[in-house]
Amino acid sequence: MASSPTTPQQSLSADVRSGLVVFLVALPLCLGIASASEAPAFAGLVAGIVGGVVVGLASGSSLSVAGPAAGLTVIVLEGILSLGFSAFLTATMIAGAMQIGMGALRLGVLAHFVPNAVIRGMLAAIGLILVLKQIPHAVGYDADYEGDFGFDQFDGQNTFSELLNALDYVQPGAIIVTVLGALAFLLWRDYRSKSGRGINLPVYAPPHLMVVIVGALAAIVLADTSLAIGTEHFVEIPLIDEETGLLGLWERPSLDALAIPEVWTVGLVIAAVASIESLLCVEATDRLDPQHRITPADRELKAQGLGNLVSGFLGGLPVTAVIVRSYANLQAGATSRWSAVIHGVILAIATLTLATMINQIPLAALAVILLVVGGKLTPPRLYREMWAKGVNQFTPFIATIILILVTDLLRGTLLGLAVGVLFVIRDNFRAAFVVTTDGPNVYIRFTANVSFLNKARLKHVFEEVPRGGHVIIDGSQARYVDNDIIDTLTDFESLAANRDIKVEIKRSPSAGHDFFRSAL
Secondary structure (H helix, E strand, O other): OOOOOOOHHHHHHHHHHHHHHHHHHHHHHHHHHHHHOOOOHHHHHHHHHHHHHHHHHHOOOOOOEEEOOHHHHHHHHHHHHHHOHHHHHHHHHHHHHHHHHHHHOOHHHHHHHOOHHHHHHHHHHHHHHHHHHHHHHHOOOOOOOOOOOOOEOOOOOEOOHHHHHHHHHOOHHHHHHHHHHHHHHHHHHHHHHHHOOOOOOOOOOOHHHHHHHHHHHHHHHHOOOOOOOOHHHEOOOOOOOOOOHHHHOOOOOOOHHHHOHHHHHHHHHHHHHHHHHHHHHHHHHHHHOOOOOOOOHHHHHHHHHHHHHHHHHOOOOOOEEEHHHHHHHHHOOOOOOHHHHHHHHHHHHHHHHOHHHHOOOEHHHHHHHHHHHHHHHOOHHHHHHHHHOOHHHHHHHHHHHHHHHHOOHHHHHHHHHHHHHHHHHHHHHHHOEEEEEEOOEEEEEEOOEEOHHHHHHHHHHHHHOOOOOEEEEEOOOOOEEOHHHHHHHHHHHHHHHHHOOEEEEEOEOOOOOHHHEOOO
16 A cells, blocks of 8 residues: 655646546446446446535545345346336435434434444455355356345356356456556566656556556457456446447436335435445444544435436435545555546546547456455455454354355444444443452452343342352442342342351442442
């Protein structure tokens, strides 16, 4: 990751370069998600443009990038099939209005309740999925759409079986493009870092661009040979008809759909899922930000809502903040939200004026870029660091990774969050009170909060006290004690004499709970 620029000119240069890298990452994902949703390719591009420009300008996030998300693909597909595309666009606009309302109600605070181990697990899982899903594209097999993060794929395979299946459909030409693209990335990156040449230019080409240039040139050279790459293995931006222009591609939302209850239901589902994904993304991005900037979560919800309003109106798919684009933006050295806006502008220019040229890019070249992003998201040192933090951190981390790999991004993250919450509850459960034994003597010290969840353990401790024992219960530090715990204490205190047990309650004038508070 590049060091922080020190001047406005350097900052702008870094953001332009990052915007170009994010464009190269976003382009195949926009088209792939639109294809999987059975929506027009133009709808995916519109969502990418709106996510960059509109959400980028409205958001308070410095690094996150919005666009069409794989996590919404099933919802979008079912919505389009059941409502029709025009009515679905209306549902997208309804979702946007709901998200703005959620931001006004300050519901963005939910983003701050995700444990760090789960966030790291989510990032590592995304990296693994990117690597596993891009290998078939790198060898020329494109049955599964770009941007798929689900375990069960649309082509009837799953993440792992697709790797074996791809071996039957290898295109040697695609492998050549992949190898040359990888070499171009490594050589250009190392050349710049060692020689320092080009650093004084306003904007120098990132290695990601070199991958695309070399890949496209290789595809052209191979075109007239037996190693030619199949036409289905290239980017396919829809061409704008000279007679109808953009209006010929514009799908309009239906006002009549506002009277259909199912449209409002789909809008609500989109709003809920898109908001969760966006909040998770900005939370993860903020934690990776080297400048430790914090995104206003409520403002982010409003920005995403505005993006969905505009995207739906212009005929685009729903948008969310997307971790793959955001992490690519971060790794490319972005310094501000202008990199997201620039990526949207470049995507618009490519769609409107450069479609013929962009369509010469083989998917294998873009697969190299996504493989690089995926590899950086899941480095081996991350697993070593989490292991060193102990079982309480490593278990939610690895559980989140496994759950995302075998389900999908949203469900896996939520299930991983549940695992993380269980460990938090377990830690709080164990720390609620401390028991020290010395023969027949037992010292029980309550910490800040003791709830009914601790009743069973407390009763077990009382049952283990031998006859003739001496029990000291120190509640001077207690701030909250559940009524069930108080009842358990009083019951034990009243029955202890039957077992010849002496019970001593330590009280303090400063104790937080009345039961343990003594007079001055």
